[in-house]
Amino acid sequence: MQITSPTFKDNAAKALADAQLQKALGNVRAGFIDKRQKAADALPEFEALRDAARDIKNHTLAHLDLYLETYAEKVEAAGGQVHWAETAEDARNRILEICRRLGAKTVTKGKSMITEEIGLNAFFEEHGVTPVETDLGEYIIQLRGEHPSHIIAPAVHLNKEQVEEDFRRVHTHLDPSRNLDEPTSLLGEARAVLREKYFQADVGITGANFLVAETGTSIIVTNEGNGDLTQTLPKAHIVVASIEKIVPTLEDVSQILRVLARSATGQDMSVYTTFSTGPRRDEDPDGPGEYHVILLDNGRSAMLGTEYQEMLRCIRCGACMNHCPVYHAVGGHAYGWVYPGPMGAVLTPSLVGVDKAGHLPNASTFCGRCESVCPMRIPLPKMMRHWREREFERNLNSAVARYGLGLWAFFAKRPALYQFATGTAMRLLGAIGKGKGRFAALPLAGGWTRHRDLPAPEGKTFQSQWAERQKKMKAKAA
């Protein structure tokens, strides 16, 4: 996938001017926030479970080498094969080898961000294998030649009229006068078309939400059931998963599952939580004859032991983007790579390089909502600040700071964004005001600063600065 993160500002400007997109993005604001809150409120232990989930992942990451070894041994003991892949290229090649050996022409795919990360579909097409996305949202965007704009709702940037247009354009074997006015008829049509594909496919590929070391099990969490048909019907099931998906035990994953669905869609449980261990057994009447796991590093091991290690706790629930005013305004494509929103702003520079994505961490109002809803308690704003500090070290200071300022002004000039954010959103890019303390004026943001001075954080949290200021004022008064 071509990375367009360097042109974030242009992408964002285009997104703001796109009426279709703006209408669709209303569904993010309306669809996710209340549901999550209700689900969290209905479970008194929710906050305690967030702590437990965080602690489980911290423990796992600190012992990752050992849990990886155990996991791989268990997969092999169950008759599965583990293919360790250091890079995206290695992963693609291993997958293609399996497909070639099985003579695979059609490959069905369950929804998987990791296969987006390694650019698997384009690679398949170059090599004469036809990938078929089976998740409804993924299917729609595949028809459009697009990438997901959200990690759990890939087609959230589209309206039903656009989907209808695509279905009429592609499903030419169906009656052109059929009625597709309602989402139900669109869903019914996709269901019928994809049913045939499941049976045609030689190989089924899924991601994994978790890998369980205790049992060598891979887990997918879905609502549609497409992932299950994808992995059950073909000759081989290939699981593509990155190394940080490991959890120690079934009990551990049960803790995290309780915060995953609630944070993602506001469900207590997703419809299908599927635990898969190895290929079809002798007595089995169904299931894949081969079970492969592509265990991908692709930059994760280098994040361990750094200030970005905590990002490896991410369970890809999407809550941070669902609650992000910048995401609400510009959607996912503007971020320019696979992972959008706050989690993408932290992860993308780690995975594709700070030179290409170093300014994504500036695409933030620093309102702190992402961290407050992240089930894994990942300190996303703090890590975005780390990235800005890195930029300084890299001597990108002047250029990037200017760019960052441009971005800030870009959002600050759009009051809707700031109205949406709370008062603490007024925390600014620490980069801008280093050493000055406060701004009386900011270029490009005159309309805003005319009425108030802005506190300029120096890489600290708003709360800590506020406390310091109060102290200084008290000292003055005394």
Next chain:
Amino acid sequence: MTTPRDNILAKVRASLGRKSDDTARRAAVTDRLQRTPKGVVPRRGQLPQAEKLDLFCKMAEAVQASVARVASTADVPQAVTDYLRQKNLPAHVRMGADAFLAEMPWSGQKNLTIESGRAKGSDEVGLSHALAGVAETGTLVLASGPDNPTTINFLPEHHIAVIRAADIEGDMEAVWTRIRATYGKGEMPRVVNMITGPSRSGDIEQTILLGAHGPRAVHIVVVEE
């Protein structure tokens, strides 16, 4: 020659600043895998068995499954027929080799035909036996194998799952205890399906619609004996 496995593990170890002696780390890992500590188990499901059953039914209905409660296994075939009639479905179901289901008095349902084996794409109704339920979330737990082939859970338009009231647990943790007792510690059936309501998608304008790729309807028959 170093393998990709060695390289990845070496990078992980280097990044973690692992010392040459990791007796303590190994002990921590072995201990967790042995003890499988439970963590925070919500109070919601910690109930006497009768209330667990009520909660299970309530939670399942809240996610659009339908529930019928019958007094004994002898009543299950009639409950299945009732469902098929109510939904205007053909009197034909797909079923695996499950002994609990097989022993039921199916011959009493004159028009009902049962086809055994894995499901086909054309099956309208699949019938399986859930090994457990989770009251906390109204979740069915099914294991793969000849008794209850996985395809029955996903291909038919309607999925009827029969479950014994005594198999309804409060939480997922209790289900793992059961699975370990049956399959052995550290072992799993090829697939464990946790199913919470019928298939759905919110991918078009975030409007939830039932029946995306899996069953449009899930009907649970609870045997209370």
